[in-house]
Amino acid sequence: MEQETGPFSVSIDFDQSHLFFPNIIHWVLVILALSIVLVHGREIVRHVQGWKESYSENGLDYDRLRLFGTLGLVVSYFLLMNWVGQLFPNTGMGFLLVSMPFMALLSLLYVHDLDRKKILLILANSVIAPLVAWYVLAQLFYITLP
Numbered sequence: 327m328e329q330e331t332g333p334f335s336v337s338i339d340f341d342q343s344h345l346f347f348p349n350i351i352h353w354v355l356v357i358l359a360l361s362i363v364l365v366h367g368r369e370i371v372r373h374v375q376g377w378k379e380s381y382s383e384n385g386l387d388y389d390r391l392r393l394f395g396t397l398g399l400v401v402s403y404f405l406l407m408n409w410v411g412q413l414f415p416n417t418g419m420g421f422l423l424v425s426m427p428f429m430a431l432l433s434l435l436y437v438h439d440l441d442r443k444k445i446l447l448i449l450a451n452s453v454i455a456p457l458v459a460w461y462v463l464a465q466l467f468y469i470t471l472p
Contacts, residue, residue, distance in 0.1 A: 344470075395435045403428045411472035418464035418471030425456035 363370075403424060411420025430452035437444055463469040 392435055396432065399428060399432055399435070407472050416470065418460050421464075421471040422456055422460040425459075426452050428452075429455060 407420045407424040409420070410423050411418075414420065430448055433448040433452065434440070434445075437448065460471065464471050
């Protein structure tokens with residue numbers, strides 16, 4: 327059978343088709359960020375410099391544990407999600423199995439006055455929320471997850 331060509335025929339490269347919308351979103355975000363910097367750049371710089379001066383004058387400091395803990399957890403989350411996803415391809419297990427400990431650790435990092443009730447709520451939320459998201463996206467809507 328000969329492949330049809332014409333103004334109403336569509337050819338899809340399935341090896342690259344999943345990159346179509348992320349590329350569009352990427353460039354839209356870049357253009358929006360540049361427009362914000364062009365319009366409000368000086369104002370943003372002055373505002374950030376005001377924070378630095380205010381912190382140093384009042385002896386305030388930022389929470390290093392939460393800042394670097396969050397950065398480490400987010401980087402680990404994406405790296406591990408890809409790695410676990412390759413162990414169970416096309417099942418969404420990378421998302422599911424890595425999201426549960428990620429949510430638990432991130433919640434534990436930010437919670438104050440930790441007690442038994444809060445720990446149980448954090449653990450329940452870190453299991454139920456990714457499970458529901460995985461079920462809805464991967465099983466009901468057939469959206470591919472890592």
